[in-house]
Amino acid sequence: MSLRHRRRAREQEVDPFYDMLFNMLIAFVFCFLIALLVMNPKALKAGDIPSKAEYVITVSWPDLNPNDLDTWVQDPGGKLVWFRNREAGLMHLDRDDRGMSNDVITVNGRQVVNPLNQEVVTLRGIAPGEYTVNLQYYETRNGQPVDATVSVLKVNPRAEVVFYGSLKLMRPGDEVTAVRFTLLPDGSVAHINNLPKTLVERL
Known part of the structure; x- marks a missing residue:
């Protein structure tokens, strides 16, 4: 060849x-x-909310505690976020934690328990004015008081704890103002206090 x-x-x-x-x-x-x-x-489709946050408000109570606490947040315009209204303005309730009621799932015939009790509200933009964060003792399974912690974290451009505090709710129906703070136009926080302000009874 x-x-x-x-x-x-x-x-x-x-x-x-x-x-x-x-x-x-x-x-x-x-x-x-x-x-x-x-x-x-x-x-992205119109109306979709990007997963961006400026501030994160976290409410926690002891692991495996069966009682149900609810988080209420009011923005400067008077809009409210709570378990029946999970989006309002620039605020969003990421999870409604009901104590142990929604923390048990069954996988392959076995029960899996998530011990964490935590609710998270994100502020996805800067709307200047006062915000109020209240806790409500919604329902009890053991009749005991519940200790809770509340934190406000600024996450943009870097993580910074703006507020951290603890409180006790004695009985179902109790409502406590955890923190009130004012967002300034530049995104900073001023006038942090916990002067009582009712949010639950105004509806």
Whole structure:
């Protein structure tokens, strides 16, 4: 066989391998472009809320405590976030924790318990004015008082604890003002206090 024929035969043997590599490259580029389109923030539907937060308000009570506390937050415009109204203005209640009521799930016939009792409200923008954070002792399973902690964390551009405090709710129906604070136009906080202000009874 001549050198020319040997070369042509070798090219024919190699061609399918290069074809496969080329097809794989095309598939990779196509998948990459699809991923970019999916992650493009402009592709978000109207009304979707981006998962951005300026402040995070966290209410916690002891692990495995069966009692139900509720978080109420009022913004400067008078709008309220609570378990029946989880979005209002720039505020969002991420989870309504009901003590042990919604902390037990069954997986493969076995019960799995989440011991954590915690509610989180995020402020997803800066609306200047006063915010009020109240706790309500909604329901009891053991008739005991409940100790709770409340924190306000500024998360943008870096984490900074603005407020941390503890309180005790004695009996179902009790409502306590945990903290009131004022957001300034530049996103900083002023006038932190816990002067009582009723939110639950105003509805």
